[in-house]
Amino acid sequence: MITMDLIAGLNTAQQTAVTAKPGPILVLAGPGSGKTRVLTHRIAYLIQDLRIRPWNILAVTFTNKAAREMRQRIENILDGQPRGLTMGTFHSICARILRRESQHLTYYDKDFVIFDSADQLQVVKQALKDLNLDDKKFPPYKMLNGISNAKNELITPEIYAATNYISEVTRRVYTQYQALLQANNAMDFDDLLMNTVLLFQEHADILLQYQERYEHILVDEFQDTNTTQYTLLRQLAGVHHNIFAVGDSDQSIYKWRGADFRNIQRFREQYPDAEQILLEQNYRSTQIILDAAKAVIKRNPQRVHKELFTLRQGGSLITVREAYNEREEAQFVMDSIENLILEGYSGGDMAVMYRTNAQSRVLEEAFLRVGLPYRVVGATEFYKRREVKDTIAYLRLIHNPADAVSLGRILNVPTRGIGAKSRQALQAWAAYNNLQPAEALIRLATDADAQHPFKNRALKALSTFGSMLNAWIVLRDQVPVAELLDVVLEQTHFRMHLDDGTEEGEERWGNVMEFRNVAAEGADMNLGEFLEQVALVSETDNLDEAPNATTLLTLHAAKGLEFPIVFLTGLEDGLLPHSRSLDEAEELAEERRLFYVGITRAKDRVYISHAFRRTFYGDSAVSVPSRFLGDIPEALTDGDSSAVKREKSKKRVSSWQTDTTWSKPQSSTRWSADGGSGRFQSPSQRPRPRHLEPDPFAQGTAETKRGPQYRAGMRVNHGRFGDGVVIESKMTGDDEEVTVAFADVGLKRLSASFAKLDIIQ
DNA sequence: GGATCTCATGTTTTT
DNA sequence: CATGAGATCC
Numbered sequence: 001m002i003t004m005d006l007i008a009g010l011n012t013a014q015q016t017a018v019t020a021k022p023g024p025i026l027v028l029a030g031p032g033s034g035k036t037r038v039l040t041h042r043i044a045y046l047i048q049d050l051r052i053r054p055w056n057i058l059a060v061t062f063t064n065k066a067a068r069e070m071r072q073r074i075e076n077i078l079d080g081q082p083r084g085l086t087m088g089t090f091h092s093i094c095a096r097i098l099r100r101e102s103q104h105l106t107y108y109d110k111d112f113v114i115f116d117s118a119d120q121l122q123v124v125k126q127a128l129k130d131l132n133l134d135d136k137k138f139p140p141y142k143m144l145n146g147i148s149n150a151k152n153e154l155i156t157p158e159i160y161a162a163t164n165y166i167s168e169v170t171r172r173v174y175t176q177y178q179a180l181l182q183a184n185n186a187m188d189f190d191d192l193l194m195n196t197v198l199l200f201q202e203h204a205d206i207l208l209q210y211q212e213r214y215e216h217i218l219v220d221e222f223q224d225t226n227t228t229q230y231t232l233l234r235q236l237a238g239v240h241h242n243i244f245a246v247g248d249s250d251q252s253i254y255k256w257r258g259a260d261f262r263n264i265q266r267f268r269e270q271y272p273d274a275e276q277i278l279l280e281q282n283y284r285s286t287q288i289i290l291d292a293a294k295a296v297i298k299r300n301p302q303r304v305h306k307e308l309f310t311l312r313q314g315g316s317l318i319t320v321r322e323a324y325n326e327r328e329e330a331q332f333v334m335d336s337i338e339n340l341i342l343e344g345y346s347g348g349d350m351a352v353m354y355r356t357n358a359q360s361r362v363l364e365e366a367f368l369r370v371g372l373p374y375r376v377v378g379a380t381e382f383y384k385r386r387e388v389k390d391t392i393a394y395l396r397l398i399h400n401p402a403d404a405v406s407l408g409r410i411l412n413v414p415t416r417g418i419g420a421k422s423r424q425a426l427q428a429w430a431a432y433n434n435l436q437p438a439e440a441l442i443r444l445a446t447d448a449d450a451q452h453p454f455k456n457r458a459l460k461a462l463s464t465f466g467s468m469l470n471a472w473i474v475l476r477d478q479v480p481v482a483e484l485l486d487v488v489l490e491q492t493h494f495r496m497h498l499d500d501g502t503e504e505g506e507e508r509w510g511n512v513m514e515f516r517n518v519a520a521e522g523a524d525m526n527l528g529e530f531l532e533q534v535a536l537v538s539e540t541d542n543l544d545e546a547p548n549a550t551t552l553l554t555l556h557a558a559k560g561l562e563f564p565i566v567f568l569t570g571l572e573d574g575l576l577p578h579s580r581s582l583d584e585a586e587e588l589a590e591e592r593r594l595f596y597v598g599i600t601r602a603k604d605r606v607y608i609s610h611a612f613r614r615t616f617y618g619d620s621a622v623s624v625p626s627r628f629l630g631d632i633p634e635a636l637t638d639g640d641s642s643a644v645k646r647e648k649s650k651k652r653v654s655s656w657q658t659d660t661t662w663s664k665p666q667s668s669t670r671w672s673a674d675g676g677s678g679r680f681q682s683p684s685q686r687p688r689p690r691h692l693e694p695d696p697f698a699q700g701t702a703e704t705k706r707g708p709q710y711r712a713g714m715r716v717n718h719g720r721f722g723d724g725v726v727i728e729s730k731m732t733g734d735d736e737e738v739t740v741a742f743a744d745v746g747l748k749r750l751s752a753s754f755a756k757l758d759i760i761q
Numbered sequence: 762g763g764a765t766c767t768c769a770t771g772t773t774t775t776t
Numbered sequence: 777c778a779t780g781a782g783a784t785c786c
Contacts, residue, residue, distance in 0.1 A: 062776085063776080089776065090776075091776050092776090141772070189775085254775080254776095256773080257774080257775065257776080356774075357772090357773080358772095358777095361777095415763070415764095417762070418762090420762085422762090458762095537776095555774080556773085557774085557775085580773065590774095594774085615777085617777060617778090618777045619777090762786105763785105764784100764785085765783100765784080765785075765786090768780100769781090769782100770778100770781100771777105771778100
């Protein structure tokens with residue numbers, strides 16, 4: 001009887017999912033098919049009908065915001081707080097577990113901090129320095145990628161298997177990087193997940209506690225889990241096997257972050273008795289929008305077919321519009337928004353989406369020019385602004401004096417006369433005394449008898465700062481975070497430091513004050529809790545209601561959201577699909593899914609735009625309309641069909657080839673001999689914008705970083721192996737793998753960045 | 762030791 | 777273009 005409330009208004013498939021018999025359950029949910037509803041009702045069903053205590057339920061969501069909303073909805077259904085329910089992102093849940101079990105962690109105490117990507121970069125740089133490696137040859141962010149990929153695959157430095165030179169370097173950097181993090185009592189995002197899994201692997205007894213506790217596990221956005229997350233779920237479900245996974249492989253857009261939608265397949269294999277439920281009714285979009293989306297996604301190979309349908313027959317046609325350049329494109333968006341407002345829509349009903357954050361700028365300028373309200377998701381994230389990060393660094397250092405990265409960041413910010421020399425000397429002295437740099441500072445300030453190499457100005461600067469730091473640490477446990485922050489800002493003359501008389505300086509101080517407000521709001525939190533919250537929020541989490549403001553956001557950030565009106569901008573080859581994904585089928589498929597996600601965010605209307613010319617890195621180049629446009633049936637769009645437009649645009653590009661009045665780029669524009677799919681144009685005619693694809697054969701010099709330097713047939717010389725002929729050369733990751741037939745030693749496979757191969761003319 | 766200038770470089774996406 | 781790192785100047 002109670003059940004009736006819970007399933008009223010749900011369709012059959014949804015009801016089946018909500019009331020499914022406990023066990024492994026896989027819900028494949030199309031966009032707009034009410035999966036959040038299913039999840040919340042399922043949890044309510046577990047609590048209300050099956051009498052499961054909330055304490056025994058774990059629900060994993062993709063963002064904190066989703067968690068909050070779900071909690072709210074469950075509260076509404078149950079008419080009360082589901083007390084004890086664990087709900088949050090993988091990262092926040094893991095952070096909580098690690099914090100609670102910190103006494104079992106070998107290298108960490110409970111005050112460990114969470115390093116964001118900027119901090120990570122610092123650590124990688126330090127690791128490279130420690131290993132005497134050139135950060136030009138081994139770009140830190142690439143190293144970081146390698147490390148992150150490994151962690152997402154649950155590969156520790158110890159088991160990391162190097163297969164070539166680059167990966168051997170990565171392995172060493174990874175090892176050192178990890179050691180540095182531990183020395184800093186810091187974890188990066190990936191560590192939160194990996195260390196939880198490792199903790200459970202090493203301590204069966206601890207795992208058992210959690211396994212027994214979490215009788216029911218529910219996971220949202222299951223297609224975007226990585227191996228480590230999947231393993232964690234397997235671990236936690238190890239006793240009760242009640243795992244309710246909701247996902248849609250067509251909306252998997254985080255492969256680059258280690259996500260693997262094949263986890264859905266893996267789930268089926270590892271839980272052969274899993275019940276599978278398809279949610280195919282879309283409650284969001286009109287028929288036209290859904291048809292367009294389906295036509296787009298249909299082109300991806302190897303999909304699990306779903307028959308999506310909607311009861312919202314018909315609808316407005318999809319507007320596809322070519323603009324001359326990105327400014328005109330932005331203007332097109334403005335004009336459309338103004339018309340829609342006249343029709344009765346509010347600016348808040350609309351979202352403008354784009355592939356890359358850089359595209360938001362022109363749009364923002366247009367909004368400002370026209371005077372329409374807007375809000376940008378992401379872009380320059382608040383917590384990543386320098387002045388805010390500096391402020392956070394102070395708090396982090398106070399919380400965890402072992403955090404050398406934060407200390408490094410603010411040691412001389414605001415400037416206080418501690419330059420590179422003093423910094424080095426401090427580090428050396430600290431290491432010599434087996435102290436963390438911050439501890440060394442405090443020793444310097446408090447221990448008059450300390451033996452040290454500093455004198456005069458440097459000594460004064462260092463010890464002054466040391467005694468301030470010492471005082472803050474004492475203050476830490478006595479006053480709320482906001483007050484502590486006030487003291488720090490006051491004593492460091494932070495405002496003076498930011499205020500350079502410009503408006504920008506004002507704004508920076510404003511940001512710091514805004515951060516201070518955040519701290520004041522969390523008055524019930526201690527410093528550690530506050531820092532954790534700050535580290536784990538995402539920009540979308542703070543997307544609060546701004547009634548009339550139009551939302552600007554990336555396609556990635558749009559996942560899980562919906563808007564009556566959606567603008568999809570920059571539908572050009574090289575942008576969507578992005579140039580970096582053009583040559584790999586799986587990556588191209590992911591770009592298509594991204595487009596699919598964008599379209600399916602819309603309830604009523606979709607506007608798609610692309611520019612004929614677009615400015616990249618300062619100079620303007622001709623763009624070709626996205627190959628995805630042609631996938632939308634002509635009958636669903638207004639005006640020219642997309643395919644025709646692509647043709648037309650292509651012609652114009654061709655004429656541009658001979659039209660000297662337009663020919664701004666000369667030598668920099670290359671003519672590709674082989675232009676992409678060739679589905680819409682004869683490949684030989686297409687000029688390639690310079691930025692899209694570096695010509696792999698541009699020059700065979702060592703400076704060419706991206707493309708292969710060697711070609712089959714080239715004669716080469718190797719210091720040890722002598723002369724030979726290149727048989728094959730291919731790029732593997734960022735390294736070039738060259739197969740050479742040597743006269744003396746036969747076939748060898750060499751790594752170009754490692755082996756010194758000279759080309760013989 | 763600190764501020765300012767020049768030059769190269771490019772992260773696509775984010776918990 | 778816009779940002780960051782390194783070089784140079786004060």
